[in-house]
Amino acid sequence: MVTIYVNNKPIICKDKELLIKVLKENDIFIPHFCYHESLGADGNCRMCLVEIEGSKRPQIACDTFVYDGLRVHTKSESILETNKDILELELLSHPVDCPTCDQAGECSLQNYYMEYGLYDSRVSVAKNKKDKALDLGSNIMLDQERCVLCMRCVRFCSDITKTDELVVMGRGNDSYITTTPFMRLSNPYAMNVIDLCPVGALTSKDFRFKQRVWFLDSTQSICHACSKNCSIFIDHNAQKNQNDHVHRFRPRVNTMVNGHFICDEGRLSYKKANETRKNDFIMKSRISTYESILKHTKKLLQSENAIALVSASLSVEQMLLVKELSEMYLFDVYYDYKEDEKFGDDFLKSSIKESNLYTAKLLDFKLVDKPYEESLISKSLILNFNSEFISKPRPIEMIEFLTHEGKFERSSSIFTYEYFHNDMGLLINSDGVISSYKKSSKVKSEKFTLLKILNDLLDESYTNESIYEKYKELFFKNIPYSKIMKQSQRLGL
Amino acid sequence: MSGYTFSAENLKEIDKLLKRYPSKEALTLPILWMVQNDLGYLSNIALREASKILDMPTSHFYSVASFYTMFKFKKSEKVFVELCKSLSCELNNSDELYEYLKTRDDIELVRVECLGSCGSSPMCAINGKYHENLNIKKLDTILGDKDAL
Structure with missing residues (x-):
């Protein structure tokens, strides 16, 4: 560990760490285009120039490694002047079409202009004209005039996906980003270049012209x-x-x-989050009320011989309450999952399409197989917790808990519950990492959560936290709920 | 479309150069020259073959080649004129030559940086051959004699 001084304030950090990384980690404002945590430094944009005591000229923070006693200034008069000049160069041929640009509101150029610029344009000659609205493929549109040539997208395609679809062509003022001739941008991670792009050059065909970003609420999920x-x-x-x-x-x-x-x-x-069911409760193919269907379900659970099928995408808490219900009414819980070898890879795509299979296995739910089909014969009630693998072998009572349109709309009783985007919960991924997703405080729920419905069936009042805490010792290595809410935790396989 | 193969001579040269330089990126320009000298332009098929030989992405060759003025991506039957736009030539009225050459549609015209012939400016290279101390009349004569080019 070494101590460096930024604007005369001491910061303790690892020796030989990249200066820009240290600055960013300590929330010190440092303008930059080409540096990105996932791609490393490239040193082409010159936006991150800082003043270093003992150096004659300003140095780029993304190519400076810290050492003990390093004294850096990011706010001195001379460095602010330098930053302003660099920004002016970056903006020389920029079309300044912010009113029609989707990046507006989350654009580095805009932010830095407000921080350093605030000058009138001194450009009297015609601006460089380049291509606009180029469809690169994979839902990505390119506006070459807005580009600052930071090459993040090019480096993403060469270093991360190793598909090399993007390339810088030409020289100097005339250089531009494009796809390699005879190629289209086509890899399963291509749309990440939209987030990587610090300006409005790469935008999503799916999102453009739909919303202004400052009207959006972001929820961690x-x-x-x-x-x-x-x-x-x-x-x-x-x-x-x-x-x-x-x-x-x-x-x-x-x-x-x-x-x-x-x-x-x-x-x-x-x-899929916009295609959820309307808020209705269906009993015997008629729109019903929550109370009457709840009563109906309780009565059936008491009198009939039940079996349950859960989707392996239910949250940890939802599965735990299903487990409680199964212990109360003594029925078996089954799950099924889909494996798509073509979808999986060794990066961020798993061939298992269900997001909480780990928990289903952990809670000892049974995998759907022959015994399931056989035991169905003696059952008189099927409970379906949002599983898409549900089948109905013969006319039989069926209670479904669904987020989306089901297969048996006309013949089963249906509880509609809130899809994950409007709910909170915990999930364990295929690597055994438990994470939490949160509920937006700004959205008024129109539907009940599955937790509320299950609580009503159990006559209990568990919260997400209390049901997890009840079982944390048994299944979850005693990791406290609050810790998972802050950060993902590794359970281990 | 048929493929492209580097001649045995060129492959031998590539092997030799691989040993000479510390990184294979250094072979980018030599290999681009090989293709252009052979075909007269850089074809996609040839660049893909080059990328296989050096195990570098095709995009790299496009990126480097497009940086320079002397590489061409399209086959052209026209006379290739590289007119110098640097200081000495500029002072000796290369702009006048440029205005004239622009009007001719039987040539492919590129303005290039200094070709190292300032003492005899203004100058241009026609199909790679230097023509010096130019004026419009002289240029007209040179371009008129297609067989001599």
Whole structure:
């Protein structure tokens, strides 16, 4: 450990650490375009120049390694002047089309201009014209005029995905980013370049012109598209007189799970959150009320011989309450899952599509197989907890707990409950890491959560925390709930 | 489309260069020259072959080649004129030559940085051959004699 001084304040950090990393970790404002934690330094944008005592000229923070006693200034008059000049160069040929740019509100150029710029343009000659609205493939649109040539996207394609679709062509003022001739941008992680792009050059075809980012609320959540459980932000809002609408998923940095990225399929799975069931309770193919269907279910549970099928994507708490219910009414709980070898890879995509299979196994639920089919014959009630593998061998009483449209709309009784984007819970991924997803405080729930429905069936009043705490010693290595709420924890396989 | 193969002579040269330089990136320009000298331009198929030989992505060759003015990505039957735009030539009225050359549609014109012939400016290279102390009349004569080019 060494001590460095930034703007005369001491900071203790690891020896030989990259200066820009130390500054960012200590929340010291340092403008930059090309440096990114996941891609490392490139040193091409020159935006992160800092003043170092003893050096004649300003130095870039992304190519300076700290040593004991290093004295850095990021706010001195001369370095502010330098930063302003560099920014002016970056903006020389920028079209300044912020009113129609989707990046506005989360754009580094805008932020730095407010921080360092605030000058009038001195450019009297015509700006450089380049191509706009180029469709690169994989839902990505490129505006070459907005580009600052930081090469984050190029480095992502060469270093992370190793697919080399993007390339810088030309020289100097005329250089531009494009796809390698005869190639399209096509890899399962391509849309990450949209988040990497610090300006509005790369935008998502799926999101562009839909929303202004400052009207969006972000909720910390977990992607449910496979069992990798990548951390995400759900960006959503409610338009006037309309229900809450999810506009996009964005990766959320979580070094224990997904690093900085998510796959395109997971990113686009936000659409499923907007296709949930309307808030209705169905009993014998008629719209009913919550109370009457609850009564009906309790009566059936007492009189009939039941079997349950759960989706292996239910949260830890939901599964625990299903377990409680099964112990109260003595029925077996089964689960099933889908394995898609084509989908899986060794990066962020798992071939198992259910996001909480680990817990289903942990709680000793049984895998659907022959005994399940055989035992169905003697049963008179099927409980389906959102499993898509449900089948109905013959006319039989069926109670379903669903988030989306079910297969047996006309013949079963249905509880509609809140999908994960409007709920909170814990999930354990295929590597045995337990993480939490949160509920937005701004969204008014229209549906009941599965936890509330199960509590009512049990005549209990467990919260997410209390049901987890009850079983934490038995199943979860005694990891406290509050710790998981702060950060993912490794349970181990 | 048929493939592209580097001649045995070129492959031998590549092997030799691989030993000479510490990194294989150093072979980018030599290999681009090999292709251009052979085909007259850089074809996608040839660049893909080059990327296989050096085990580097095709994008790298495109990126490097597009940096320079002398590499071409399209086959052209036209005469290739590289007109110097640097200081000495500029002072000796290369702009006038440029305005003239722009009007001719039988040539492919590129303005390039100094070709190292300042003493005899203004100058240009036509199909790689230097032509010095130029004026419009002289240029016209040179370009008129297609067989001599």
